[in-house]
Amino acid sequence: MITAVLTVLAVSAVAGCAGDGPSDAGAKPKAKGTATSATAYPFTLKNCGTDVTYKAAPQKVVTLNQTAAEILIHLGVGDRIVGSGYEVEKTPDAIAGQYKKIPQLSAPGQEIKHEKLLAAQPDFVYGSFASMFTAEQSGDRKQLHDLGVPTYLTEFDCAFHESVAGANFDMLYEEYRRLGKIMGVPAAGDKLATEQRAVVDKALGTVKKRDKPLKVMWFYSTYEGTPWAAGPGGLPQHISELVGVQNVFADAKTKWAEVSWDEVAARNPDVIILADLTRGEPNDTAKEKIDLLKKDPLTSKLAAVKGDRFITIPGSHMDPGYGSASAVPTLVDGLNKLG
Structure with missing residues (x-):
């Protein structure tokens, strides 16, 4: 019964903030973390074999794990994270202040449960592990999509316990660009990809x-x-x-x-x-x-x-x-x- 009530509340909250109603038709709210959005919404991405449509720049994001939260912070949109989980280590000093402001929806080393995620009323969920997008944990992706909550799962881990052939840094750089587009800050995604590529290339030059x-x-x-x-x-x-x-x-x-x-x-x-x-x-x-x-x-x-x-x-x-x-x-x- 509690789960059912939370689900109804979450659906209502998501519907209320989706901005699809007539009263919001002409509104162009600025997304946090960017002065203007260069992303044209709505748009659809194929992510881990699933077509996901993003209708607007997310403002209430839940990251299922610490790594995902840190990536969004480096993209300059950490202030839009309303909850995170699976904290497994000390946060790097450079972003510790921003990370500390993010509510933790699970105990250290634990995954966020579905009811806890819904209570945060997210308009976007991002995770780095397929094992977290399950009914037993945070909820499977279809379940969240049916509730009106778009998701993104890293392409490195599309299926639990299955290897990804040819995983490489280009996949990571592309993830930064895709997240930048989803969050309405595509330039930040390009910048982060370029910076990280330079780190790798410089090191390889000293081998x-x-x-x-x-x-x-x-x-x-x-x-x-x-x-x-x-x-x-x-x-x-x-x-x-x-x-x-x-x-x-x-x-x-x-x-x-x-x-x-x-x-x-x-x-x-x-x-x-x-x-x-x-x-x-x-x-x-x-x-x-x-x-x-x-x-x-x-x-x-x-x-x-x-x-x-x-x-x-x-x-x-x-x-x-x-x-x-x-x-x-x-x-x-x-x-x-x-x-």
Whole structure:
């Protein structure tokens, strides 16, 4: 009964702010975060195989995860976010003040539930993970569209647990441009894409060439003692190819693969790239991962472990987001220092 009431309220709120009625026909309200809107509304985008129509510049946005919120802040429209969730790490200092003003609709590390999302009365929902757009979590996309709430799901993760063939930075730059258009600030989307491309290109220009590619393992996390590593289809694989190293789990079946310590030892990476996570799960931080590798009877014998051949990258930067571009100079600098 509570859910039904919330749904009715949400539909009414969305209908009330959609601006489709006769009294709003001639109104041209300015969108927050921009003096004028260069986007011509309405327009339709095909996003993850679904045609989504955006009737006006969103003013009440819910971002389903921290990464999505940070991207909108960097686009200059963070003041339009009325709620966010799945907060997993400390916000970068440069945007911490803006991010702190955003109401959190779920506990740290937790996903926003459908009723909580509807209570925020959003006119646009943006998320980075397909697993969040489900009936059990924030609501599936069709459900939200039927309520009059357009959505955007990153093209990197259109289907839960399915790899995206050929994921690359161009997809991320295009996401910035699409979000810029959706939010009515297309110039900001172009600017952000250009800035991030420059970060990646500058780092790639400093790569030290090697006769033989180094073998690397992208060590993301452990679950009940089992390691998870980056496989094909995600940005870690793309970054590996860009900088000229070999991902030892490039032949895995998924972009984040459950592997084994025996496999890690057998593939014997030259360098281990550590995801520094702050979720509070066991062995999440880079320091904890190093301690684990050094104490384990099998992995402690690996040359990479004995030689402290580790490179630490914030875990969130391994998933598509604003921080992903900075993962490239971090990796290149680390590899160059290792010699």
